[in-house]
Amino acid sequence: MESNIIVGIDAGTTKICTLVARLTPDEKIHVLGVGIEPSRGMHKGVVVDLAAASKAIARSVEKAEHTSGLEIDAALVSLSGAQVDSMNSNGVVGISGGIVEQEDVMRALDAARAVALPHNREIVHVIQRGFRIDGQEGIRMPFGMHGYRLEVETHIITAAAASVENLRQCVAEAGVDVVQFVLNPLASAEAVLTETERQMGAAVCDIGGGTTDLAIYVDGDIWHTAVLNVGGNHVTSDIAHGLRLPPAQAEEVKKQHGHTLKSEVRADEYFRIRPFGEEQPLQVSRADLTHIIEARMTEIFELLLQEIKRSGYDGLLPAGIVLTGGGSLLPGTRKLAGRVLGLPVRLAQPENLSGMVDRLDSPAYATSVGLLRWAQLMNTLDTSDTHRTANTGFSWEQVRRFLRRLLP
Numbered sequence: 001m002e003s004n005i006i007v008g009i010d011a012g013t014t015k016i017c018t019l020v021a022r023l024t025p026d027e028k029i030h031v032l033g034v035g036i037e038p039s040r041g042m043h044k045g046v047v048v049d050l051a052a053a054s055k056a057i058a059r060s061v062e063k064a065e066h067t068s069g070l071e072i073d074a075a076l077v078s079l080s081g082a083q084v085d086s087m088n089s090n091g092v093v094g095i096s097g098g099i100v101e102q103e104d105v106m107r108a109l110d111a112a113r114a115v116a117l118p119h120n121r122e123i124v125h126v127i128q129r130g131f132r133i134d135g136q137e138g139i140r141m142p143f144g145m146h147g148y149r150l151e152v153e154t155h156i157i158t159a160a161a162a163s164v165e166n167l168r169q170c171v172a173e174a175g176v177d178v179v180q181f182v183l184n185p186l187a188s189a190e191a192v193l194t195e196t197e198r199q200m201g202a203a204v205c206d207i208g209g210g211t212t213d214l215a216i217y218v219d220g221d222i223w224h225t226a227v228l229n230v231g232g233n234h235v236t237s238d239i240a241h242g243l244r245l246p247p248a249q250a251e252e253v254k255k256q257h258g259h260t261l262k263s264e265v266r267a268d269e270y271f272r273i274r275p276f277g278e279e280q281p282l283q284v285s286r287a288d289l290t291h292i293i294e295a296r297m298t299e300i301f302e303l304l305l306q307e308i309k310r311s312g313y314d315g316l317l318p319a320g321i322v323l324t325g326g327g328s329l330l331p332g333t334r335k336l337a338g339r340v341l342g343l344p345v346r347l348a349q350p351e352n353l354s355g356m357v358d359r360l361d362s363p364a365y366a367t368s369v370g371l372l373r374w375a376q377l378m379n380t381l382d383t384s385d386t387h388r389t390a391n392t393g394f395s396w397e398q399v400r401r402f403l404r405r406l407l408p
Contacts, residue, residue: 005032006379007064007075008187008371009057009176011167013042013210013233014326016056017368018064020072021355023379029372031355033068035060044210044229045081045184047166054173061174067356072176076371076378077167079124079181080211082229083160088129089115092151100133100142104150112154122164124181125157129221155222157183179375184208185215185225187370188324190377192348192363193217202319205304205337206367207327209233212300216313224311228303232327235296242292243284244275253289254330260297261332262290297333301340308341320344324366 006029010017020033037060041052061072091112095104113126131139133147142150159181168178189204198217206213208231216224235258240250257271269286308314320343323334328347338345349362350369360369 006375010078010368016060018060020068033064035063054170058174074177080184083163084227108152122161129153185213188366190373191350191370197319200319201316207325259290260336324363326364
């Protein structure tokens with residue numbers, strides 16, 4: 001593929017979305033191809049059936065190739081699931097020449113990632129949160145500064161090695177090499193979070209089918225990530241059990257009649273369904289359906305609140321919560337989230353795209369578009385040949401952005 005062509009594959013629990021885009025000279029993303037396929041062989045973000053997952057990914061890739069007219073051979077791939085974990089680590093090195101250069105920063109990051117991990121886990125991201133030089137804190141970008149001792153604070157995201165390798169194998173079966181795995185909420189944040197929200201303190205909450213992913217940003221950097229083992233499919237399952245419906249029909253009922261706040265549904269609203277064991281359709285109150293949905297969605301946000309408090313950053317989020325993911329589309333979700341979390345909440349969707357974007361202007365595709373934003377950042381750093389510095393090979397601004405968001 002051409003150097004300005006970028007590809008992202010969002011391998012989710014409910015859908016596989018492959019996007020192909022071209023980077024324009026003015027650094028815009030022009031979507032050339034879209035391939036959306038129902039997910040198979042995935043459960044709560046993890047591959048549980050290699051053959052089924054491989055076929056679903058291959059079909060999604062084929063659709064994207066067909067619509068774009070390009071052959072896909074490499075892509076960024078989303079990563080989620082309860083197998084994801086995170087930790088904080090510091091790295092300390094001596095500054096070799098008395099002035100901080102790229103090599104010093106890389107050695108400090110290597111020292112930070114030299115943590116003891118079980119043999120069955122691997123590092124997915126190492127993201128710097130700040131530097132110290134000779135004990136001086138609050139340094140955002142140390143290049144060119146004088147000193148003798150460089151320290152870096154990092155946030156390390158790890159995943160189960162077997163789960164990562166299984167997903168890599170599924171993508172390889174579709175003839176695509178994985179350039180890098182990107183954690184779901186980090187990708188979503190690239191698509192929906194503003195720089196002001198990053199600086200003030202905000203959390204991105206991606207409510208997917210099998211999991212709810214969280215990323216907390218403070219002072220412009222990622223400070224905490226987590227994956228909760230509950231999502232929109234649990235709401236569908238509750239409806240299926242409560243109304244005695246097949247899962248597929250329960251999903252349709254949720255989309256057509258669902259609401260997360262019983263107080264906003266009239267008592268005289270009804271719809272018709274045909275449960276198991278019934279020969280004729282029955283009339284069901286929408287309030288009864290909403291009662292089922294509200295209970296599960298409240299639980300999701302309560303678990304989210306517990307995780308935010310456990311992180312210790314609950315008092316550092318004046319910009320509040322940004323909701324994305326297909327699970328956030330139910331009416332009333334934003335208001336319910338605000339009530340449970342006690343924080344400002346907004347519903348976000350990808351913006352500033354051109355091309356084949358008619359299906360992408362939805363919170364459900366935040367991760368998919370975020371992968372393109374992430375690839376754009378990598379491409380900018382890899383191909384830029386202007387404003388280079390003698391010490392780094394790239395402009396300091398590019399390196400600063402790269403280090404803040406992307407260090408696999």
